[in-house]
Amino acid sequence: EIVMTQSPASLSVSPGGGATLSCRASQSVSSNLAWFQQKPGQAPRLLIYGASTRATGIPARFSGSGSGTEFTLTISSLQSEDFAVYYCQQYNSWWTFGQGTKVEIK
Amino acid sequence: EVQLVESGGGLVQPGGSLRLSCAASGFTFSSYDMNWVRQAPGKGLEWVSVIGDSGGSTYYADSVKGRFTVARDNSKNTLFLQMNTLRAEDTAVYYCAKGQRYSGTYTFDSWGQGTLVTVSS
Numbered sequence: 569e570i571v572m573t574q575s576p577a578s579l580s581v582s583p584g585g586g587a588t589l590s591c592r593a594s595q596s597v598s599s600n601l602a603w604f605q606q607k608p609g610q611a612p613r614l615l616i617y618g619a620s621t622r623a624t625g626i627p628a629r630f631s632g633s634g635s636g637t638e639f640t641l642t643i644s645s646l647q648s649e650d651f652a653v654y655y656c657q658q659y660n661s662w663w664t665f666g667q668g669t670k671v672e673i674k
Numbered sequence: 675e676v677q678l679v680e681s682g683g684g685l686v687q688p689g690g691s692l693r694l695s696c697a698a699s700g701f702t703f704s705s706y707d708m709n710w711v712r713q714a715p716g717k718g719l720e721w722v723s724v725i726g727d728s729g730g731s732t733y734y735a736d737s738v739k740g741r742f743t744v745a746r747d748n749s750k751n752t753l754f755l756q757m758n759t760l761r762a763e764d765t766a767v768y769y770c771a772k773g774q775r776y777s778g779t780y781t782f783d784s785w786g787q788g789t790l791v792t793v794s795s
Contacts, residue, residue, distance in 0.1 A: 610787075617783075
């Protein structure tokens with residue numbers, strides 16, 4: 569099983585600020601990496617697939633990068649609706665998720 | 675618009691059974707693999723099972739293999755998860771999720787709102 573490790577576990581950011589979230593895979597997943605956003609009481613929402621392609625309707629302030637084992641989700645100019653938990657997921661070999669990074673208001 | 679609506683969750687005793695359903699609309703259901711993903715209270719996401727578009731292939735996470743069975747009825751656009759011999763550690767919100775291929779492999783582009791399964795005496 570491919571283990572996904574996210575860092576940090578939580579992040580405090582001021583509205584309008586930027587956030588950088590990291591995700592590491594225990595072995596190469598090529599670019600088969602997705603990012604999801606989850607708000608309390610809601611289902612996850614696909615943000616990024618293919619490591620760097622935004623899903624339909626996702627604002628340009630969300631960007632993804634990386635390949636192989638190291639990946640990054642960058643959120644620029646955080647809006648109030650962006651405070652949530654973010655999960656990375658590899659889909660190169662079955663599907664496994666990271667443990668999540670909570671982005672909180674500072 | 676894609677819609678996935680789960681139902682069938684509830685409180686069940688350890689060792690008991692439960693059948694979840696997921697009603698799909700807004701897309702050609704029979705053309706997509708479908709998945710179940712669960713989330714224990716306050717925890718992360720865990721993939722549970724996948725069924726191919728025709729229903730001919732099914733796969734399970736080791737944690738549920740031999741106890742859970744996934745099925746689908748393409749004539750009714752409905753996905754099912756039969757859960758037997760339930761354990762306390764199966765307590766979670768169960769989501770159905772539509773598979774979307776982007777380059778050979780696929781991730782989950784649409785999710786239902788989830789249904790809560792609680793296993794407790």
